[in-house]
Structure formats: structure tokens, C-alpha cells
Amino acid sequence: MNMSNDANQAATPNGIPGLRGSDHIGFTVPDIEVAHDFLTRILGATFVYKLGPYPKGPAIAEKLEISPETTMQEIRFYRLHTGVNLEVFQYDAPDQRMTVPQNSDVGGHHMALYVDNLNAAIEFLRSQDIEVLGQPTQSSGPSKGQEWAYFKSPWGMYFELVSFPNGKAYEKHADTILWDPRNPNA
Incomplete structure (x- = not known):
């Protein structure tokens, strides 16, 4: 069954207007190189690009509800076959739970x-x-x-x-x- 975008919107009248579905799943790892190996070699995900580091401070802390002393070391993005994209973070945080x-x-x-x-x-x-x-x-x-x-x-x-x-x-x-x-x- 192939629905047009208009039909899909009409079929889901409740919830966030214009919501189409999942874009990515984000998660934090202790070692981004270990995660990269697992995601690409074991899951077969395709590495797409990376960002960071992002410095610590109140601006990012407020947006993500993290300690202002946290540094976002790196973010990597992967495409997982025909499914969802993955956004993988590695942080350096004084209050990080492992x-x-x-x-x-x-x-x-x-x-x-x-x-x-x-x-x-x-x-x-x-x-x-x-x-x-x-x-x-x-x-x-x-x-x-x-x-x-x-x-x-x-x-x-x-x-x-x-x-x-x-x-x-x-x-x-x-x-x-x-x-x-x-x-x-x-």
C-alpha cells in the first residue's frame, strides 16, 4: 500500500503537525572508535560524516540538559541499510554515568x-x-x-x-x- 504524502497526513490527524516518521536514533558511547568498528563491521552501517568537538558551556548545556562542564568530543552519523540513521556521541563529562x-x-x-x-x-x-x-x-x-x-x-x-x-x-x-x-x- 503506497500512500501519498497528503493521504498519510490525512490518515494521522493527531500528534505533531507534519510529522513523517523517524529520522535518526542518537546514543552515547564510551569509545567512538570501538563503536565505529561495531557499527560498520558488525552491523554493516555506512559511515557518512562527523562533527565536533563542541566546547563546554551554558549554551549547549541548556539545549541538551547536560552539565556546562561537558565537552561533546565527537558526533558521527551512519546510515543503517534501509532503516533509520544513527547519530553516535562521545562526551567528556564530569558527571557522566558509565x-x-x-x-x-x-x-x-x-x-x-x-x-x-x-x-x-x-x-x-x-x-x-x-x-x-x-x-x-x-x-x-x-x-x-x-x-x-x-x-x-x-x-x-x-x-x-x-x-x-x-x-x-x-x-x-x-x-x-x-x-x-x-x-x-x-
Whole structure:
């Protein structure tokens, strides 16, 4: 189903006017070179450009709600296949917390990545010494048809692999379906 921009706006009358979707996901890493290696070599992201450093001070501190003593060392931008762009930060901050939140913590998060073959993807991650958590799980209920498994980046950020080559159960009767990475223009 291909909607024109006008039709898409008419179909979503609530929320921020003109909102079209996700542009990027931003996250902070302890070592931008380690992150670069992981993002390009393991995830296959394409490095696009970098910015920084940005000096500490009240102007940036107010905009980002960070300590005025924080220096934004570098920002790097990546394109992740047909999905979202990534904005990766490395800061030098006197009050920086280095503990990655668990999924159950407030602010806990993960990034899910669609793969065509879950077992092949897991085998690749393990061959690269990437920690995969447990064995693949078969979803049930509305998500039946999906398999998933979590893994961790070298700095401890959670990622998830998902695969549903034949779709998910809920799609058969849904008026609206989730955006589908198998068909990104639909």
C-alpha cells in the first residue's frame, strides 16, 4: 500500500503537525572508535560524516540538559541499510554515568534490527565474539510468526534481531500494520 504524502497526513490527524516518521536514533558511547568498528563491521552501517568537538558551556548545556562542564568530543552519523540513521556521541563529562541501563530500568532501551535469516545472523555474531543472549525465541499471540534474539554491543548496549519472513499474525485482520523493513516503501 503506497500512500501519498497528503493521504498519510490525512490518515494521522493527531500528534505533531507534519510529522513523517523517524529520522535518526542518537546514543552515547564510551569509545567512538570501538563503536565505529561495531557499527560498520558488525552491523554493516555506512559511515557518512562527523562533527565536533563542541566546547563546554551554558549554551549547549541548556539545549541538551547536560552539565556546562561537558565537552561533546565527537558526533558521527551512519546510515543503517534501509532503516533509520544513527547519530553516535562521545562526551567528556564530569558527571557522566558509565553504567548501561538494563532493559527493565527506566530509560532502558534496545534497538531492533530485521534480518532475513535469524540463525545465520546469530551464527555471524557469535563468530565475531559478540555476546548473544540465550537462544532464539518464537513469538506468540499477535506477534506469532516472528523470531527474535537479543545481543550486546562491546559497550553493553542492547540490540535485538527479529525475523518474520511470512509476516506476523496480527496483520491478517489489522486496519493498520507496523512499518515493515521487508517492504520499506509500503
